[in-house]
Amino acid sequence: DTEDDTCGRLPPLTEGGQTRTTMDLATQCAAFCGGEAVPILIGGRDFGFNQSAMDTVCINSKLVQTDSARVDQCLKDSEAFQQVGISVAAFISSLTEVELAKIGYETAVRSKLPAMKAKIEERGADIMDYADIDEKASAYAAFLRNEVFSEVSAASAKAMDYKRALDKMIDKAEALKVSVATATAGFDSFLANCSQLFTGKG
Numbered sequence: 001d002t003e004d005d006t007c008g009r010l011p012p013l014t015e016g017g018q019t020r021t022t023m024d025l026a027t028q029c030a031a032f033c034g035g036e037a038v039p040i041l042i043g044g045r046d047f048g049f050n051q052s053a054m055d056t057v058c059i060n061s062k063l064v065q066t067d068s069a070r071v072d073q074c075l076k077d078s079e080a081f082q083q084v085g086i087s088v089a090a091f092i093s094s095l096t097e098v099e100l101a102k103i104g105y106e107t108a109v110r111s112k113l114p115a116m117k118a119k120i121e122e123r124g125a126d127i128m129d130y131a132d133i134d135e136k137a138s139a140y141a142a143f144l145r146n147e148v149f150s151e152v153s154a155a156s157a158k159a160m161d162y163k164r165a166l167d168k169m170i171d172k173a174e175a176l177k178v179s180v181a182t183a184t185a186g187f188d189s190f191l192a193n194c195s196q197l198f199t200g201k202g
Helices: 002-009 023-031 049-058 068-078 080-130 135-195
Strands: none
Touching: 002 049, 068 080, 068 135
16 A cells, blocks of 8 residues: 555654655655656555566656657757747847937937028028139038038937947847757757657656
8 A cells, every 4th residue: 555555654744744645755756856847657546666667667668768868958959949039039129229229319310400500501601602613612512511510420429329239130130040040950859859758867
């Protein structure tokens, strides 16, 4: 009898506690094997097996193959798409950064437009009126370059932020591409090699 011959001979879980039950044994086994293990009940309340008999079922039997390396590889393959999820999240985050950087750059440039327009209205006509005929074009170009467009230089930091965000997005897109390729190979391996019941040795 499992309750008497096995559980009854085990020390209580706590000092002075009650005798263990088959449920206590199951709980202990689950704690030992971990949450990802698949329990296999061998025997029952009224009958059981010794260790060698259990080994004929659990180790290299017709029911269960024993291959620790294969267990490790299948666990690794099963996690393949977890990395894809991480890469997708990183890529989406980089898209958000690009959008925010774009808005920041556009805002910085837009804020300078009134000052640029005012300078053109204030001095543009004078430069065209007083410059020599053969120098009007070059004088006006120099005016735009040195006095008007220089206003945009204050937005150059935002432009660099925008460029860095774009570069980061490209890197994350490439990482996602590599992650999907790796995950596809891992998933194919999982389907091909992990469809049988097998275990490792603890």
